[in-house]
Amino acid sequence: MADISxxxxxxxxxxxxxxxxxxxxxxQASSHxxxxxxxxxxxxxxxxxxxxxxxxxxxxxxxxxxxxxATAHDTPVTPRGLASSVTGQPLPTRGGIxxxxxxxxxxxxxxxxxxxxxxxxxxxxxxxxxxxxQMGWTLGHSPQSLYQSSVGGWLSTLATGQFSxxxxxxxxxxxxxxxxxxxxxxxxxxxxxxAAMGPDLRQxxxxxxxxxxxxxxxQLKIFPLPQTRLFDTLELPSVEAGLHIMREQAMxxxxxxxxxxxxxxxxxxxxxxxxxxxxxxxxGTQGIDGVARAEMDALMAIIQRxxxxxxxxxxxxGWMQRRFDFSTVEKRxxxxxxxxxxxxxxxxxxxxxxxxxxxxxxxxxxAGEVLSHFSHVxxxxxxxxxxxxGQEQDDRQAVEKLRRIWQETMNVCLAHNAExxxxxxxxLIRSPYARQSLGSAHLLLRRVKQALxxxxxxxPGKLGL
Ligand SMILES: Cc1cc2nc3c(=O)[nH]c(=O)nc-3n(C[C@H](O)[C@H](O)[C@H](O)COP(=O)(O)OP(=O)(O)OC[C@H]3O[C@@H](n4cnc5c(N)ncnc54)[C@H](O)[C@@H]3O)c2cc1C
Numbered sequence: 001m002a003d004i005s006x007x008x009x010x011x012x013x014x015x016x017x018x019x020x021x022x023x024x025x026x027x028q029a030s031s032h033x034x035x036x037x038x039x040x041x042x043x044x045x046x047x048x049x050x051x052x053x054x055x056x057x058x059x060x061x062x063x064x065x066x067x068x069x070a071t072a073h074d075t076p077v078t079p080r081g082l083a084s085s086v087t088g089q090p091l092p093t094r095g096g097i098x099x100x101x102x103x104x105x106x107x108x109x110x111x112x113x114x115x116x117x118x119x120x121x122x123x124x125x126x127x128x129x130x131x132x133x134q135m136g137w138t139l140g141h142s143p144q145s146l147y148q149s150s151v152g153g154w155l156s157t158l159a160t161g162q163f164s165x166x167x168x169x170x171x172x173x174x175x176x177x178x179x180x181x182x183x184x185x186x187x188x189x190x191x192x193x194x195a196a197m198g199p200d201l202r203q204x205x206x207x208x209x210x211x212x213x214x215x216x217x218x219q220l221k222i223f224p225l226p227q228t229r230l231f232d233t234l235e236l237p238s239v240e241a242g243l244h245i246m247r248e249q250a251m252x253x254x255x256x257x258x259x260x261x262x263x264x265x266x267x268x269x270x271x272x273x274x275x276x277x278x279x280x281x282x283x284g285t286q287g288i289d290g291v292a293r294a295e296m297d298a299l300m301a302i303i304q305r306x307x308x309x310x311x312x313x314x315x316x317x318g319w320m321q322r323r324f325d326f327s328t329v330e331k332r333x334x335x336x337x338x339x340x341x342x343x344x345x346x347x348x349x350x351x352x353x354x355x356x357x358x359x360x361x362x363x364x365x366x367a368g369e370v371l372s373h374f375s376h377v378x379x380x381x382x383x384x385x386x387x388x389x390g391q392e393q394d395d396r397q398a399v400e401k402l403r404r405i406w407q408e409t410m411n412v413c414l415a416h417n418a419e420x421x422x423x424x425x426x427x428l429i430r431s432p433y434a435r436q437s438l439g440s441a442h443l444l445l446r447r448v449k450q451a452l453x454x455x456x457x458x459x460p461g462k463l464g465l
Contacts, residue, residue, distance in 0.1 A: 008020065036402065040402065041399060055097055060180060076094045076097065077099050077214075079101055079214050093460055104122035104216070116175055117219070120152075123151045125150065144326065145324075146324060155205065158425060209462045229257070231282070231284045232282075232283050234309060236279045283303075332390075335391070337392045339392060339398035339399075345421065347381050352381055359409060421437075
């Protein structure tokens with residue numbers, strides 16, 4: 001890459017110099033997110049994708065200034081929220097500028113009549129949810145990383161939350177947002193409450209991983225806190241029985257806010273009971289008291305038809321308390337030679353059971369433990385989330401094992417015509433598979449990229465771009 005110092009000098013004269021960081025700790029940190037493989041590489045002292053400069057921006061005008069300078073100096077810009085990505089999405093593959101959006105000034109505007117809240121994109125999701133709950137409202141969006149991810153990150157990664165069967169994914173929850181293009185142009189996308197003027201352009205940047213523009217503010221739906229929540233924990237004869245239950249409750253038009261099916265291996269963790277012999281399902285219904293009760297009764301009838309047996313509320317309520325906890329993975333990654341990975345995919349009802357068995361078969365020789373759950377349900381199918389835990393002799397071997405796990409998983413999904421990602425996105429690890437995954441639609445993505453970012457400065461090396 002060309003000499004970066006003129007760009008850094010230009011950035012320092014355009015912005016307060018303390019917002020333009022080039023110290024080695026900051027640059028090394030920019031080479032990592034929360035991707036387990038990247039965490040292992042950090043332990044090995046490998047910081048392969050370092051920025052040349054990290055810029056902490058506070059507002060839209062500064063973002064426009066940075067983009068103008070980056071274009072003039074033909075330098076990549078990688079937007080970064082709170083770096084909770086678990087696939088390497090915010091890593092600057094070609095160096096250049098990392099645009100840190102977590103330093104954006106924290107604007108918040110609530111409209112309880114229209115039931116929306118608008119915040120700056122760097123707003124911490126957990127902080128926002130806590131503030132709303134104090135006022136009797138909720139976002140309904142509750143990813144496991146709620147307290148470590150930003151609203152702009154949610155939009156940019158097509159995130160989804162633990163209660164998606166009731167509220168939907170982030171694509172269902174965004175009503176409007178503002179984005180700045182590589183050219184510096186300022187665009188507002190909205191539909192209030194719905195609009196039919198041309199294609200739904202709001203979808204364009206949702207899941208774009210910062211490759212098409214920089215999101216500066218997001219308007220989200222808000223919901224009154226539910227009057228009643230009911231829970232139960234069920235033991236099931238098999239994973240297949242659980243999948244039938246998930247499909248049949250969707251067919252019946254039920255909307256439990258919680259529906260999580262664990263295979264027996266993960267049920268032992270979810271129940272904190274090493275002796276748990278069979279798969280387990282956590283269920284929850286909510287809303288006006290009578291509706292929540294009626295839905296629970298209807299759901300239980302389906303479950304009983306498939307041989308489900310209630311274990312009481314303790315299991316699911318324990319999970320509700322621990323649902324943001326990531327320590328099993330973190331501890332394993334922090335052990336020399338230890339490795340852990342989380343991989344989420346999706347498939348239709350007619351393919352999900354065989355995908356599950358194929359993945360467990362191929363991954364079992366590669367990890368000490370292969371844990372699986374199904375936790376986002378749709379009328380046409382479900383997500384499948386695997387947690388792999390293992391131990392090698394040293395971190396270098398652990399990195400090799402993690403690469404192998406990814407490769408095998410993606411190949412099995414391709415062979416089964418499954419979706420390669422359900423919500424963690426492409427990032428660095430899935431970028432090589434983006435063309436196969438999107439098929440002919442990848443051409444459309446390339447055309448859009450060419451139109452919106454003709455110099456290809458935004459987050460290069462992601463989504464196969
Ligand atoms: C413990 C744990 C649990 C998780 N659980 C879930 C879960 O339940 N559901 C889920 O969906 N995900 C989950 N994730 C993944 C991650 O939290 C989400 O992808 C989240 O949306 C990322 O937000 P972030 O602010 O950390 O973004 P970052 O990781 O900083 O960035 C992610 C991508 O978005 C781009 N980006 C970020 N902000 C902007 C912006 N303002 N404009 C343009 N591009 C931007 C970046 O360039 C990058 O490509 C989990 C992660 C962890 C570590």
